Amino acid sequence: MEIMITSQPGASSESYQVRTSISTGRMLSLNAIVCGLEFCASAAFCYIPPLLLKAGINEQHMSMILGIGPLLGFFVVPAIGRASDRCQSRFGRRRPFIFALSVLLLFSLLIIPFGDYICLVLFGHSEFGTTMAVALLVVGSFLLDFTCQTCLTPCEALLSDSSKGTNQSERCFTIYSIMVSIGGCVGYLITALDWSDSSIGLYFGTQERSVFVMLFVLYLVSMALTFGAAHEIPLGELQKKKATSVYPSLARTTDHGYVSDDIISEDGSHQQVKMNGDCAETTYKIPMTRLSFTKFEGIRHFLYLKLYSLLPGVIKSLFHVPFVLKRLAFANFLSWTAVMCFNLFYTNFIGQTIYGGDPNAPEDSELRSLYDKGVRMGSWGLLFHCINSAIYAAFIEKISARLDLRRAYLVGMASFTVAMLLTLLSDDIYVVNFCATLTGFGYATLTTVPFMLVTIYHEHKEIFLCDIYLGDECASSSSERAVRGMGTDLAILDSAYFLSQVVLTACMGYIVHYTGTALAYMICAAAVGAFSCFFIRNIVLDTSEMQNLIKSNRVSRFSTFVS
Numbered sequence: 434m435e436i437m438i439t440s441q442p443g444a445s446s447e448s449y450q451v452r453t454s455i456s457t458g459r460m461l462s463l464n465a466i467v468c469g470l471e472f473c474a475s476a477a478f479c480y481i482p483p484l485l486l487k488a489g490i491n492e493q494h495m496s497m498i499l500g501i502g503p504l505l506g507f508f509v510v511p512a513i514g515r516a517s518d519r520c521q522s523r524f525g526r527r528r529p530f531i532f533a534l535s536v537l538l539l540f541s542l543l544i545i546p547f548g549d550y551i552c553l554v555l556f557g558h559s560e561f562g563t564t565m566a567v568a569l570l571v572v573g574s575f576l577l578d579f580t581c582q583t584c585l586t587p588c589e590a591l592l593s594d595s596s597k598g599t600n601q602s603e604r605c606f607t608i609y610s611i612m613v614s615i616g617g618c619v620g621y622l623i624t625a626l627d628w629s630d631s632s633i634g635l636y637f638g639t640q641e642r643s644v645f646v647m648l649f650v651l652y653l654v655s656m657a658l659t660f661g662a663a664h665e666i667p668l669g670e671l672q673k674k675k676a677t678s679v680y681p682s683l684a685r686t687t688d689h690g691y692v693s694d695d696i697i698s699e700d701g702s703h704q705q706v707k708m709n710g711d712c713a714e715t716t717y718k719i720p721m722t723r724l725s726f727t728k729f730e731g732i733r734h735f736l737y738l739k740l741y742s743l744l745p746g747v748i749k750s751l752f753h754v755p756f757v758l759k760r761l762a763f764a765n766f767l768s769w770t771a772v773m774c775f776n777l778f779y780t781n782f783i784g785q786t787i788y789g790g791d792p793n794a795p796e797d798s799e800l801r802s803l804y805d806k807g808v809r810m811g812s813w814g815l816l817f818h819c820i821n822s823a824i825y826a827a828f829i830e831k832i833s834a835r836l837d838l839r840r841a842y843l844v845g846m847a848s849f850t851v852a853m854l855l856t857l858l859s860d861d862i863y864v865v866n867f868c869a870t871l872t873g874f875g876y877a878t879l880t881t882v883p884f885m886l887v888t889i890y891h892e893h894k895e896i897f898l899c900d901i902y903l904g905d906e907c908a909s910s911s912s913e914r915a916v917r918g919m920g921t922d923l924a925i926l927d928s929a930y931f932l933s934q935v936v937l938t939a940c941m942g943y944i945v946h947y948t949g950t951a952l953a954y955m956i957c958a959a960a961v962g963a964f965s966c967f968f969i970r971n972i973v974l975d976t977s978e979m980q981n982l983i984k985s986n987r988v989s990r991f992s993t994f995v996s
Contacts, residue, residue: 455601462662463595463605464612466531467588469655471616472623472648473538474581478777479624480641481574484545488567496938498571502578503934509579510586510931514924517587525665527591527920534584535656541576542649544569546642586927590920591663593888602888607830610880614823614873621816623647755898756982757890757973758925764972765883766929767965768846771958772875773933775853776815778941778954779869783811785951787862810862814869821873822880829881838882838889839974845878846965853959857952875962883926886972891919896976899983 455463485495513530520526544551548569556562592609596602628634628643637643754762784790790804833841852871859865890897945953973979 455596455599455605457608459595459662460601460605460608461612462658463592464588464609465655465658465662466535466652467585467609468612468616468619469652470538470581470584470588471613472620472651472655473542473577475617475620476624476644476648477574477577477581479621480644481545481577484570484641485574488570490567490571496942498574499578500935500938501575502582503931503938505575505579506583507928507931507935510583510927511921511924513583514586514590514920514922514927517590517920519668521668523667525663526668527587527594528660528663528665530587531584531591531656531659534580534587535652537576538580538584539649539652541573541580542645542652543573545573545577546639546645548573582927582931586924587920588659589884589923589927591659591665593884593891593919593923594665595663596888603830603833603885606881606884606888607826609884610826610829610877611823613880614819614826614877617819618816618823620648621812621819754925755890755922757897757979758887758922760968760971760973761883761886762925762929764842764965764968765879765926766933767961767968768875768879769930770933770936771846771849771853771962771965772872772879773930774937774941774954774958774961775849775869775872776818776876777934777937778951779815780808780811782951782954783807783814783862783865787860787865810866811869814866817866817870818873818876821870822877823873825874826877826881829877833882833885837974838885839969839972842878842882842972843966843969845875845882846962846969848872849875850959850962850966853955853962856955857959884923886974887919887922887926891922893976896979897973899979 481499482495485498490498517526517530520529522529524532549566552562552566552569556565589609592605593602596605624644627640629640631643633647634640634643637646781792784792784804784807788803788807788810789800790802790807791798791800792804794800794804829841832844836844849872852868852875855871856865856868859868941954941957944957945951973982
């Protein structure tokens with residue numbers, strides 16, 4: 434990134450200009466680690482459940498273990514996003530968090546396949562050694578799940594930081610979606626191939642060890658590519674450059690380490706300072722008038738404040754959500770709930786409903802053989818799903834330019850819902866796998882459009898994020914508002930993703946048990962997908978919509994806490 438400071442004749446101060454350009458090769462390198470994360474995530478989906486069952490853990494406890502990662506991520510990701518916005522490390526703001534999470538991920542890739550061997554060396558053939566091997570497997574399983582998903586938040590923030598001011602943010606996130614899909618394709622292929630008779634398999638002894646070692650090496654390569662392409666400037670240096678080149682008295686840090694031109698006057702109104710030719714142009718933003726409340730509403734708000742004051746800081750951060758992000762995050766939550774309901778349970782649905790197999794049947798029985806065959810055929814459907822997602826992601830930028838981001842989002846999830854409905858009408862494996870291929874449109878949309886919208890919100894934050902500057906008691910403090918950045922708001926979207934998995938792992942088992950059929954998975958996916966289409970229509974798209982909402986008092990001073 435080239436930073437140029439130029440001075441114009443007659444100007445009272447220097448104008449600060451940032452010219453940036455990202456090549457396609459650098460975009461691919463920045464997204465390489467995302468591809469590596471998907472390699473590891475595919476292994477988590479394919480190998481962790483069988484490994485836990487082989488270790489003697491029953492299915493009920495296995496479901497609880499699989500839910501630990503998303504539940505932990507739901508609470509930790511917002512804190513990571515906020516911390517990365519404030520990070521003063523000389524290595525940048527995002528890379529320290531990516532590196533720390535990557536170390537945990539690499540550790541999990543080693544202890545999952547080699548935990549039993551480590552315990553055998555340390556404790557021998559003892560009951561304690563067996564218990565410790567199972568404990569290492571459990572720890573490695575939830576660490577792999579947690580880090581694969583949590584590491585995406587600083588990676589997304591790094592990508593947004595790198596594309597800021599380039600008019601290339603949509604292309605960057607398009608490549609992000611493509612790399613996610615390619616990572617899934619390659620990951621599923623690596624886990625599906627039989628490595629037991631290869632030289633690698635003969636050396637390491639088992640299929641699982643061979644695959645996890647390959648994933649370890651591939652992730653190291655992808656990590657090196659991203660760290661080599663990421664040229665982060667430490668937050669402190671950016672503060673100094675801006676403070677000495679524009680208005681030292683007005684310098685105040687905000688998003689992505691850049692200095693905000695938004696200041697607060699003595700009367701509490703907000704001012705936007707812009708350089709225009711030879712002079713500074715100042716625009717005043719008047720805080721919205723307070724709404725009148727009944728006594729009941731005042732008491733209710735008082736109780737909210739009392740309860741709110743008792744919450745930990747990490748939980749409080751979940752309530753500091755701007756109005757536009759609340760709408761986007763709720764639509765994102767419903768969309769991910771529908772898509773993950775399909776992704777997590779599709780192979781089980783094929784094995785039980787389409788092939789009529791039984792996962793609890795004896796190992797060598799016909800029912801168990803039918804179930805295993807269905808799982809393998811369902812894996813091909815997921816592979817085609819990833820391939821279609823990668824292809825469609827390449828066209829989302831053009832589609833959103835022809836329509837708009839909200840309609841592109843709606844088209845993607847509407848196609849997903851239609852595919853789920855068609856799945857319910859057929860019992861032919863080829864038709865059902867074709868429908869699985871169509872769901873790739875929705876997946877590509879989910880990994881692209883919401884991030885583009887957040888980028889737009891931050892480009893016009895004085896309008897879209899105006900409600901976080903209202904000075905409400907429940908809003909962030911002035912210092913917190915000053916450092917609110919892209920990482921914080923991307924973490925909100927990722928929290929919606931984690932919450933969708935928590936809800937699914939908590940509810941779907943009971944729903945299937947109550948209905949007595951695995952068809953309930955696809956019915957729920959179709960129903961939630963239809964609901965998501967309704968809420969996608971309410972997403973705020975441009976500044977004129979937001980201004981109309983402000984005028985109609987739809988964005989109130991309490992929107993950061995309750996709405």
